Amino acid sequence: MLLASVLCCFCAVSSLFSAEYSRIDVTPQQVVLQGKDASFQLLITGYSETGKATDLTRTASYRIDGESLVQLNDSGIIRSLQDGRTRVVVMVDDREISVPVSVDSSDHRISLNFENDIEPILSRYRCNTSGCHGKAEGQNGFKLSVFGFDPVADYSALVMEARGRRVFPSSPERSLLLQKMSGGIPHGGGIPIDPARPEYRTVRDWILEGMPVGSPEDAVVTKIQLTPNQQVMHRGDQQQLRVVATMSDGRQVDVTELAQFRSNAAAQAVVDPEGLITTGQSPGVVAVMATYMGNVDVFKAFIPRVEGSIDFPEVAENNSIDSHVNNQLKKLNIIPSGRADDASYLRRVYVDLIGTLPTAEETRQFLTDVRADKRSLIVDALMERPEFADYWALKWSDLLRVDRLALGHKNAYSYYNWIRTSFKENKPLDELARDLITAEGPLREQPAGTFYKAVGGANKQASTLSQVLLGIRIECAECHHHPWDRWSQQDYFSMQAFLTQVKFKPSNVG
Known part of the structure; x- marks a missing residue:
């Protein structure tokens, strides 16, 4: 595993003043x-008098x-060649910033581990996707686990299958x-x-060293960190990302070149394989996700509707x-709507809480009420009404699968x-949630247990509970590691294993 560590904390910066920018970090x-x-991605940021940040990583020299x-290279990546100490000079306009660089052990790799060093390359270049060798039947006799979820099988496919002809240690x-x-x-695949x-060179050296699988004691990635993690960007702006992995032995490794990036809204921003974000012409909030060896981090770009302050x-x-909403609105340069008048507020709160409109008499009473806290009081009053329980029970009945046709009228009514x-x-x-998951006993006495009858099978129960209670779609991890989230097959089957313990048996009570 290549190591590129930083002696100072990531918030430490070198700064200078420029004609266009009040500060450059x-x-x-x-x-x-x-x-x-070993490599490390520099990030260059210019700040205007108003505090607006502009990424200069690709425009600096x-x-x-x-x-x-x-x-x-022109992207601001520093890569080791020879041991010693030197300096990299960053030039913006007519100003220069000097960054000390120390290189050690440049003639050999810190370690060679198939899962840590080779699998990320196969993932980065999409060799193990479903459109290539990761498909169920493989491609032209060569099959890899989709998204690299099974390194043991991938190692066997590369080293042992096809009579070992895929690797040639004597002439890599x-x-x-x-x-x-x-x-x-x-x-x-192109x-x-x-070369x-x-x-x-990493793959070549791995083959030359005899295709080491690695040791169980080798460090593993525990998390990754995206820098920056958020930024206010205008239309047509660019932002270079940096991804640093923290290893289980405490080392920090720059993995920007091997991470995979994905935007959740291409109309607002796209990201290239090197982690360079380019915003489009649509305002809003866009998230760019970085993944590396099952670890995930997210960058958020806020693209204002109107430029300037x-x-x-x-x-x-x-x-x-x-507070959270107002902070978002400030970043997007959106003036919040004014306070709703009493009539509008009353209509909205009735529809939101009990799903119906106020009567004429209720409206008159509220509009003539002179108490300063009448809005809070009406919320409390509505939550005490039977319609509140009716309305929200209806919503949650859909989520928790109350189905009269599947359960029968008696069980469905008891569950509802x-x-x-x-x-x-x-x-x-x-x-x-606790009552639902841990329900035990006759359904007549424990109607929450009807969930397990409504949603049959531990796999469906795991998917439903994770989505309804956690807001997570974990079912992708049933077949392979989730491609764009942190959930692994172990996470999925661990949750499913808990639910396989649920059993039904005949009861005289019902």
Whole structure:
């Protein structure tokens, strides 16, 4: 595993002033590269007088001041070449910032581990996707686990299958694997890796070393961190991302070049394979997800409707939700709507809480009420009405699968009545969830247990409960690791294993 660690904390920066920007920051302030082909992504940010941040990573220029111990590219990536100390100079306009760089152990790799070093390359270049060798039947006799969820099977496919002809330790460059990946021989998937790329050298060195599978004691990735994690961006702006993985032994490794990126709204922002975000012409909030070896982190871009600063009014905040909403509106340059008049408020609160409109008499009473807290009082009053329990029981009956045709009239009514009673008694949702999951006994006495009859099978129960109670779609992990979330097959089957313990048996009670 290649190591690129930073001696200072990530918030430490080098700064200078520029004609266009009041401040320019470079992170990190100092870089230590350890191991062959170790790399680190610099991030350059300019700040205007108003505090607006602009990414300058791709527009800045770079040069080496001293010995050429590292390799630089136009994207701001520093890569180790030779041991020693040098400096990288970042140039913006007519200003320069110097970043000390230390290189150690550049003649060998810190370790070679199939799961840590080779599997991420197969994932990054989409070799193990369903459109390539990750499909159920593989591709042209070569099958990889989809998204690399089974490293043991992938290692066997590369090293042991096809009479071992895919790897050739005595002459790695002649290995079928490398020749296919680099275009040395025809390959239906194109030429994913240029022989000049460090990924090619990693695979070559792994083959040369005898295809080590690695040791159980080798460090594993515990989390990844995206930098920055959020930014206000205008239309047509760009932002370079950096992904740093934290290993179980405490090391921090820059994995930007091997991470995979995905935008949840391509109309608002797209991201290229190198982690460069480009915003479109649509305002709003867009999330860009980075994944690496089953770990996930998210960057949020706020694209304002109107560029420049606006006078944001003072808005009363009654709770933390109001504060969160107002912060988002400020970033998007959206002036919040004014306070609703009493008639509009009354109509909305009735529809939201009990699903019906107020009567003429109820409306007159509310409009003539002069109490300052009448809005809070009407909320409390509506939540005490039977219509509140009726309305929300109806909503949750859909979520918890109350189905008269599947359950029969008697069981369906008993199940529905349990849900309605829970809302009538103002039962906290965590208690409702606990009662639902741990229900035990005759259904007549424990109607919450009807859920297990309504949703048959531990796999469907795991999917339904995770979506309804956790807001998570975990079913993708039934067949393979979730491609764009942190959930693994182990997570899915661990939850399913809990639910397989639920059994039904005949009862005289019912």
